[in-house]
Amino acid sequence: MVAEADYLKKILLSPVYDVAVQSDLVRLDKLSAALGNDIWLKREDQQPVKSFKLRGAYNRLCQLTPEQTAAGVIAASAGNHAQGVAYSARIKQMKAVIVMPETTPEIKVEAVRTFGGEYAEVVLHGTSFDAASNHARELADKHGYTFVPPFDDPDVIAGQGTIGRELLEQNPHLDTLFIAVGGGGLAAGIGVYLKQLRPDLKIVAVESEESACLKAAMEKGEPVDLPSVGIFADGVAVKRIGTEPFRLCQQYVDEVITVSSDEICAAIKDIFDDTRVIAEPAGALSVAGIRKYVRENGTQGHKIGGILCGANINFHTLRYVSERCELGEQKEVVFAAKIPERAGAFRHFCELLGGRAITEFNYRFASNKEAHIFVGLKLRQGREEFKAIADSLNNAGYQLFDLSDNEMAKLHVRYMVGGRPPKLLNEHIFSFEFPEHPGALMKFLDTLGERWNITLFHYRNHGAAEGLVLAGFDIPANSREDFDQHVKQLGYQFEEQTSNPAYRFFLSDLNGVFD
Known part of the structure; x- marks a missing residue:
């Protein structure tokens, strides 16, 4: 077990700046004004591989013995860790084998090959990360490669911890810091550094509701396997938090919150509005957490930091983000309603909406007595406004059902109404x-x-x-x-x-x- 003081030494002596840049810490002016707090964002999308993963990967490779360097390394990843290892191997001029699931989008496979050049070999194996990871370990044993974990390794954790060092230099007055958690290496590295120097700084870990492995581990007192994980925020889609990251997070993380896919989409839009950068879903977790935390706690006048930890987004994901961001901002609601099947019923229904903008409307004849409709509605004042709308419609005899939190409705049914x-x-x-x-x-x-x-x-x-x-x-x-x-x-x-x-x-x- 690495002592906390030794982590400080590892972080301070890490050679990550051979490859990484000191990323900017920028103020989000629009979001700060909207939320009534001073909000700052650490721009890890500025790294050569567009994510923080380069730091941990390069630091790990720099700790290898000459014999290990000569034999080469191997990693299993379908995302940012793969790119970080491949890029680091090219800089170190050593062999790297990257095992990726056969289901990995071609754009990510090509990115790894591009970053690694002649030094990186991509092996496609299996249809899941677990299958790819198991195969990578088999190849490591067979060929003598050193396996480079994505998060559960002290040198990887220390590499990520260099972000904490930069934060303290760039804005020593932050009072709350939000950090995305997948396997936990980022939160562990930043936490073990900052909390030893600024124990008053509050650290909030942010997880996707669909992959909350740290929350599950905190409740159990030890890392546990989630039965399944969601696929939208794939950069944090981890079933089990790392053993060493959990030990450090348990000691240095003050609070864990979870956010929905809709809230992540809203955060991607928040970041774009202030920076014109498009974060990947996992990269926007910290901002989603900030928005939710401020709303639920009424926080005002604080100096809050977050980390844009990656911007390797698949372009086609933007369609989904665009559809869902206003639901995440609570500026839109979707609901089902029954209306009488008679002349003028739809007009009367719209009159009760009070001139609000309708974003979506799907109608289906149900019987001679009634029709069923799927409605999207713009909100000016959040969810409380919809409560007043629902009361008005219910009092007029219209039956409603709020579908804003119904994933099946938002993913599928809205496109299928009528069958x-x-x-x-x-x-x-x-x-x-x-x-x-x-x-x-x-x-x-x-x-x-x-x-x-x-x-x-x-x-x-x-x-x-x-x-x-x-x-x-x-x-x-x-x-x-x-x-x-x-x-x-x-x-x-x-x-x-x-x-x-x-x-x-x-x-x-x-x-x-x-x-």
């Missing part, structure tokens, strides 16, 4: 995460589509390594157990959505959610 089966079915609905590689759909159909009739299918690419799919099956009661076994054999992440109110309201042959 109901013509007869009663034993329909069951599931959401799946499909690996984005050739053959994934055929594997799905071969495993499930022969015996059970597919009644519904919706897929939309969001620029991630996994595709999000909504699928329905006609499953007689006497074959449900057999179906469940086949789904498990498929090996894809899935969740049943049959009871989801968005499905029942717009797509099911059952009665609507309000009945």
